[in-house]
Amino acid sequence: MKRRDFLGTGAALSLPLMLNGFGMGVLSSKRMQSMIDEDSDRILVLVQLNGGNDGLNTVFSYDQFANLANVRSNIILPESSLLDLDGERGLHPAMTGIKEVWDNGYLGVIQGVAYPNQNRSHFRSMDIWNTASEADEYRQTGWLGRYFDLDHQGYPEGYPNAQYPDPFAITVGGGISETCQGSGGSYCLSIIDPLNPGRINIGQESTAPDNCYGNELEYVRSVAAQANSYADILQDSAEGGTNLSDKYEDNNPISQKLKTVAKLISGGLQTKVYVVSIGGFDLHSAQVDPINTQGGRHAELLGQLSNAICAFQDDLVKQGLDKRVLGMTYSEFGRQIRSNASDGTDHGTAAPMFLFGSCVNGGFLGEDPEIDTQVEQQEGVAMQYDFRSIYGTIFMDWFQVEEDTVKEILFDDFQYLPLLHDCKLVSNEEDPELVMEVKSFPNPFSNYLQVQFTLQESDQMHLGLFNALGAEVKALSRQSLAAGNHQLQIETRDLPAGNYFLRVSGKTRQKTLKLVKIL
């Protein structure tokens, strides 16, 4: 299947008209509504860790290790067994796969992700993550469902169609994801084996009665119609796609699911979101093998997850698809800091999230959780980042959603984070002049910072300077700049010394630089 290549908005506006024969009016008015780059071929892969992953047994900081060992003596593993990342932090020894992704610069770790007023119920908390609601608010739609709703108000009526022949979102392995619940139905198609998608002979339809039965009948019919109408394109993509990595493991379910995802992407399916899940993280007991704490159930799960992500990334790189795909892991909560006497851990608060992909800013964001040996039994890791800030940043940088729209979908005070870097989309027709170059000096900086960049066309620009915690400490808010060279100056006299990120972003391109402030 021939892939559509889009880089700039100009190309994006004209090409689909030729492909699909839809009227300009429809398409441009759609664009005016949401400014979503409908023709971006970027893909988001969510990896849901069910049960609440113990982040403190996943990512370790050497600085805090002695204290952690003190409050988790029965489950702590040997410091020497950790896989060193950057001299300050290490990974669980089962995560050699993820370590490889890190070494290639494709792994971002965001420390301390949660939401205010943690709810320690699995179900409520997963609901909050999937709907991106406040802790005390019940939303009926998922965070990605609301994004799809922007341009597909009538969905599922009239879908699939010539313009949108592909499923918007797919879960592999059965079940659908609440993240993709839209106001009119779920955008999520559930598949087990795309080479053999199910089809249904729905027979002769009747007018559904206008009652409760009629409502549910229409729902069942819509599922049947959806399954039938997406079956061919799924099968075509699976048959046309390939896997080039030899790292997938047969007896690893999450690996097999990601292998299917890679195959569908490779086969040209235009689905934007894939959701896969791995369960079993609710380890109140026997999280580790007490004889050898490097082993046990948690080690098995982390090993499966890590090897699966490594194989997936390897596959995408080998196929040249890696710059189109962003992955993210999430779990409903972390565990409590203290272990319990059952060699396990109880429901906690914040935990690290992994972002993986070739466009991810490799490295850590946020501070390592501080472990106090006097920590109370029920205390969890403190929140540093609201999970919705990660979602919001993905919307803005990955799906090019306008900030106001992001606020509408998520919440008003989402924090824009330097998670992704400028990553050219895969294209044979790429115009090198459209790549943004940003220079910043001096580095290290002290009282001011000069920023230089060149625009090929006029653009809405935003400059943000973030501290190591991800807080935006300086901003030159959006202003329209003409094509040509620009030099802007940011006053930095009042900032404390430390690591900073400068982020320069336009409508479609952005650049993040890591800088150091000295006094």
Place this chain on the structure above:
Amino acid sequence: MAKKMTSEKSRAHVLQEREPIAIPGEATPYAGEWTVKQAAHLLRRSTFGPTKAMVDRAVDQGLEATLDELMSNGKRPMPQPVKWTYDNERQGGDRTSIVEDPFVSYGEPWIESPLGREGRNLNQQVQRYKENSIYAHLFLQMHQGEISIREKLLIFWHNHFVVSNIRFPELMYRYLHSIHNFDLSELSTDQIINVVENLPGADHSTIEDFINGNTVLGNFKNITKAITIDLSMLLYLNGNENSSQAPNENYARELLELFTIGKGNLAGPGDYTTYTEDDIIQLSKILTGWSQTSAVRGGLLNLIGTDPLVEYYSFRHDKSTKQLSNRLGSVAISNEEHMEFSTLIDRIFDQDEVARNICRELYRYFVYYHIPPEVEQNVIEPMAQQMIADDYEVEGAVRLLLGSDHFYSEEAIGCMIKNPADYLLSITHGMNVELNNDIYGDYYYGLILNQLCGLSGMQVFDHADVAGWKAYYQSPQYYRIWLNSATLPDRTDFAVALTMGGAANIAGNRLQLDPVIPVMSFLSQIENGLDPNDFIHSLANLLFPYGVTEEQKDYLKSILLDNQPDFVWTEAYSDYFDYVENVPDYENNRDFIALSNAIQGQLREMIAAMFEMPEAQLM
């Protein structure tokens, strides 16, 4: 597989998204029309895949007598599962169907026999046949053609008090016995628990009362107590590891959030309106001390299902005084050793919200998922008040619901998406598949039902999470969660295979299935069979809550008659009964066999097509 596909690739579909319906009607006793429609509605919701005979019986005897029968059969003890694998080749088995067990013979109950003391291999085989016998048994009980609510409620309680991945048949049996008693002598305290330390003045007799004689319609408070010290639950939610030294709060949290009072809205930090985070800490302490016996720790080989499996260890119990929050009545609970958990459960059940919470769950299981304020007021509240007046006996509230105006409201009929067991049993049990009293064959069949159900997302003893199947709690989708683009084709695939014979692809597994549905039994069972139009309408009324329209009937008729005129059916039908009534030894008559095969082939095709229709997914 012989299967017709719709050819349209991209078929525009009209879905008017409407708000979930608020089902009208109150909890007042229903005295309206009592026809096949209402009787089938009651039996579809309260049994699995009711047969035509059951529906006819309910219509004849009326609502009250049908409710009486549902309830009285619902309280009958559960028969015991038996050894269903053959003992040796003489019994006719092949290698795959023989498991030698030195303690139990083919067809005998196994509950009072050990897993074995011999070779390791043998034990695993014995363990496997016993475990499988429980799965098969649960499905065979659904398949008895009885008007009994027992099976529906057993699944309800299993989905309420979730335990998962237990795999030891003795434990699974004891867990089930905590919910509904087996046909077995009652267990004494000595059999229920080992009290290792001499507890002065301890009265154990009450513990027997908690465990023995529970039924699915019995006392919710009692079942909760039995389950709290049930070994499967202790293992599943780590209660066995909860000690004064280091409390494990897993069970305490779910006891409040899922099993009893339910979680309210977040009212403040750590305050969920119905209880607080601190209550979880206090409950964890109260529940300390319970664990498996040392005999269980040593392995289950020599144990039998009626041996003590749990033990109360006083030294592991937190003997401090525990203070509950104002959400749970501000009571202080001081040390009561092994009876302290019982006092705790009494105090939790003092809160009327426990009754409301379980009644909402019953409502979602039997009626509909949407509970707007008017349903809360008109239905949930009267049910809860009934249950409180009955000191948490379940029967009154369930009977109130199933006999109410609300339940028989037009809106309530047909608006539930069948769970996998409902769908599966509606095409097997509901279509007259009969057990043939061949134990191996029947259990094997029960296991296939279990497997189909499990692959469709409803595996018993293997819930994905402790809240139960998502369809009963996850808003906004609820029942709709059962069906998606993967599970719906799976369902229709096995339905077609069970009707026509052939392979079905289910969740990536390929299963070869026999055409077990005796389609010819409907020839004589359906009224007015001579006219194909009447015949199809009658069959559809049996299968679908609202039957079929004229267009749908014509579509089905085109399959039944291969597009030939109606009289072809009428002739074949009357010829068929002409043989049956007038020709001696007709079963060996060549012409009769040819005719019968021809009718059967067409019937199977049409019935398979009916199971594929979305209408078949609703009840």
